[in-house]
Amino acid sequence: MKLTTWNVNSLNVRLPHVLEWLDANRPDALCLQETKLPDERFPLAALREAGYAAVYAGQKTYNGVAILTRLETVGEANQVVIGNPHFPDEQRRLIAATVADVRIVNGYFPNGQAPDSDKFVYKLAWLDALAHWLDEERARYPALALMGDFNITRDDADVHDPVAWRDQIHCTEAERSRLAALLQSGLVDIFRHFDPPPGSYSWWDYRQGAFRRNAGLRIDLILLTQTLAEQATACTIDRAARKREQPSDHAPVTVEIARAHGSARHDLSPRDPAP
């Protein structure tokens, strides 16, 4: 199966890109961040026309997440959870759902703005609460993918200019240690797992020709539990999406997993009785 995460920076603006991208790539699930749409404006009909169902949690202007699923293969997402039960939050940043037999947790992690800001305090609290909740989700759903816009660089390999970014937002020890704890708990950073070349990023500033100069960060991640990671065959960042007219500043990140849809259920189905 194929799973993708993409911060679209306004689904309203990017809907044509998303529809074309879905048509060209046909992932089983597409996790979106920064939809920036209240639920009543979510473009369900256009997506269904493209063969996708969606579950979503949005708000006006800021944040907003969604999980799109391919109707003809995995069908609709179920067991949907919006937000973190341990962290009451008006900001729509988290949605989880079961797709085929994989638990998908889609997050738009807080930006944090600056290490000395209130927003940074919120970011760290959000991260701690996520870790707490993930322990419970993983106990319940052993095959789990945590994916989204993490707004954290794992280390300096994810930073185009580590000197300029040293101790800046996305690159602080406080943020990185929390990401490291997720990896320490057994989740696998599946892009890094395939030993990508240096200079592999997922976000580039709109300003100063940052994409042209590949002045980027890798902050959009897919973390897989061990068994899923062992079945993964590839993880790619689609830079072509960033080259388009009026692009999102983030590129889609996709993992391919050698896993038959509904295989667990199939294995459990009763056999024909012996003659």
Added chain:
DNA sequence: ATGGCATGACAATCATGA
């Protein structure tokens, strides 16, 4: 040190992002 670009709310700038 600041803003540079984009988006949305709102109607000229301002909040936010990363």
